[in-house]
Amino acid sequence: MSMSSLLILTLIGLFLSVRGFQAFQTQGLGFITKVDWTAGVDGGKDSFGLGAMIIGTLVISAIALVIGVPLSVLTALFLTFYAPERIKKALVTLVDLMASFPSILFGLWGFIVLMPMAEYWAKLIHKYVGWIPLFKMPSPAYTRSPFIAGVVLAIMIIPIVTSVSREIFGQTPLDRIQAAYALGATRWAMIKAVVLPFGASGVVGGAMLGLGRALGETVAVYSVLNIVFKVNFQVLYGFGGNIASMIVGKWGEASLSESKALLAAGFVLFVMTLLVNLLANFIVRRTVKTGK
Amino acid sequence: MMSTVNSNNEENNGEDMSITTPSTxxxxxVAANHASQRQPGNAPLGSGLEARGIHAWFGKHHALENVSLDFAAGTVTALIGPSGxxxxxxxxxxxxxxxxxxxxxMAGEVLLDGKDIYEAGTDVTKIRLQIGMVFQKPNPFPSMTIGQNVLSGLKLAQIKSPKNNDDLLEECLTRAGLWTEVKDRLDAHAGGLSGGQQQRLCIARSLAVNPKxxxxxxxxSALDPGSTLRIEDTIGQLAQTMTIIIVTHNMQQAAxxxxxxxxxLSDGGPGQMIEVGPTNEMFSRPKDQRTENYVSGRFG
Incomplete structure (x- = not known):
């Protein structure tokens, strides 16, 4: 089972790198560092640089994590330590089930319900902390931005991060929990002293799994962002994009050389996702082993 | 006191009753020896702890039936009996x-200085500050250092000690009989201590919040004979200033x-308290035949 998935993974990696090889060859290191993406027309010169999209991918994913992980941790703590026994089992089953759903289902809900709200939040953020360069706003157009894409992504990763965190919190050794209570700790004090130190690396592992999903998210980002090849750190401002959505956006009308470059972009995403998942695996495994 | 006990019963320090069945x-x-050496506590003691008509259930299973026990301030009371x-x-x-x-x-009342700890509106965290607990398995917080472990109760309950932290640290560790072993490595993680040291650390941790x-x-029960004796020694010291209630499988230890x-004892139904009395009387002339059978090693 694991052998066959490894084989498929290797084949995909090989396919992407072989097909995209030409792009790496002609563009060199610039393929990763340059920020412009122009397909040469009528014998003109191609220039394919993925820099802006790599940064966009990281920025949007980071926003998703900053919003999604704290909410997930609080939800997991609620499920483990606060939810009434009667409904706990049902809630846990529900969350675990949600974690296995395709995240686009939550994304759809995010578009319809959350986006109008996120617009309002963006305005608030700009109003109160707009002096921070990160939240600068060159023009008052709040509907499409990396921030809103990040919010939608956050909703999409919350179930998986919650599920993993809950699993870890539930394994907190009972004798430590009792030790804290026996010393006169309130529930929250016990959680801070015992559960969070115990579960921290597990939460990081869960967040990495969420990040793996966020990195590859396509439709959600494509629907809320104008794909523009320019590095954008002003997260409330309306352009950006990530690699996955960029590939989908360009694929339809790509020339032969451009489609090779898109496959090469796919390879870059492949490597990024692989690294994140390996890291997650490593962290989660270390948690289970040391029990700390 | 410890040295005499040690030489008499060296092989009986473990917890496993199947290895040794001590004669009455x-x-x-041993119990008479302990009684003769025992100084009455001189702490500013309240009126101790009093359990009245305690019942306990797990779901439908009635685990404990109508237990009433008085624990006078400054005394050590051992609770013995077979498993379950x-x-x-x-x-x-x-x-x-x-x-x-x-x-x-559960049902019943537990009076601490005359006040029921189960009374509605009682802040249970305050109760646990006054009635500390040491568990079967040593359970220090592994993410904290030795020093942080001792002071953890103050942080967890968000209280301040009248003493400064360094003094409190030394005092608690000394009372728990651990100070000389750890004073040079208070910043080391608690996980590096031996089981017996960890258990004494847990005792020091309980002492820091100054329980009655x-x-x-x-x-x-999870410790080797040497560590067991150290802990028993510690219990003897602590009994000068507080009320101690100890569950043990080891009758030698109780003595x-x-x-x-x-x-x-449980006769298949809910557990009951069969008999209570001064330890040397319980072991020399118990009133109840079942107690006699148990302490003479006929079952359990």
Missing amino acids: SSLSS CGKSTFIRTLNRMHEFIPSAA VLLMDEPC RVSDYTAFF
Whole structure:
């Protein structure tokens, strides 16, 4: 089972790198560092640089994590330590089930319900902390931005991060929990002293799994962002994009050389996702082993 | 005191009753020895702890039936009895740890200085500050250093000690008999200590919040004989200033450390408290035949 998935993974990696090889060859290191993406027309010169999209991918994913992980941790703590026994089992089953759903289902809900709200939040953020360069706003157009894409992504990763965190919190050794209570700790004090130190690396592992999903998210980002090849750190401002959505956006009308470059972009995403998942695996495994 | 006990019963320090079945006479001599050496506590003691008509249930299972026991201030009381007799359940009702087990229920009153700790509106975290607990398995917080572990109770309950932290640290570790072993590595993680040291660290941790009563639930059952003796020594010291209630499977231990002994038994139904009395009397001339059978090693 694991052998066959490894084989498929290797084949995909090989396919992407072989097909995209030409792009790496002609563009060199610039393929990763340059920020412009122009397909040469009528014998003109191609220039394919993925820099802006790599940064966009990281920025949007980071926003998703900053919003999604704290909410997930609080939800997991609620499920483990606060939810009434009667409904706990049902809630846990529900969350675990949600974690296995395709995240686009939550994304759809995010578009319809959350986006109008996120617009309002963006305005608030700009109003109160707009002096921070990160939240600068060159023009008052709040509907499409990396921030809103990040919010939608956050909703999409919350179930998986919650599920993993809950699993870890539930394994907190009972004798430590009792030790804290026996010393006169309130529930929250016990959680801070015992559960969070115990579960921290597990939460990081869960967040990495969420990040793996966020990195590859396509439709959600494509629907809320104008794909523009320019590095954008002003997260409330309306352009950006990530690699996955960029590939989908360009694929339809790509020339032969451009489609090779898109496959090469796919390879870059492949490597990024692989690294994140390996890291997650490593962290989660270390948690289970040391029990700390 | 420890040295005489040590030479008499060296092989009986472990917890496993199947290895040794001590005769009643040796137990009673140990108990009499302890009684003769025992100084009355001189602490600013309240009126101790009083359990009245305690029942406990796990779901529909009636685990403990109508137990009433008085624990006078400054005394050490041992709770003995075979496994499943409800003595651990009983001790956990005394600081409201019983209620953490899902489906657990109880009835009865536990009076601390005359006030019921189960009274509606009682702040249970304050109760547990006054009635500390040491568990069967040493359970220091592994993410904290030795020093942080000792002071963790102050942080967890968000209280301040009248003493400064360094003094408190030294005092608690000294009282728990651990100071000389760890004073040079207070910043080391607690996980590096031996089992016996960890258990004494847990005792020091309980002392830092200055409880009136200390509950010990088989505190030595996971420890080697040497560590067991160190802990028993510590119990003897602590009994000068607080009320101690200790659950033990080891009758030798009960004889060595306690002033009073209560015998618990379950005849298949809920556990009951069969008999309580001064420890040397319990081991030399118990009133109940079942107690006699148990302390003479005929069952259990």
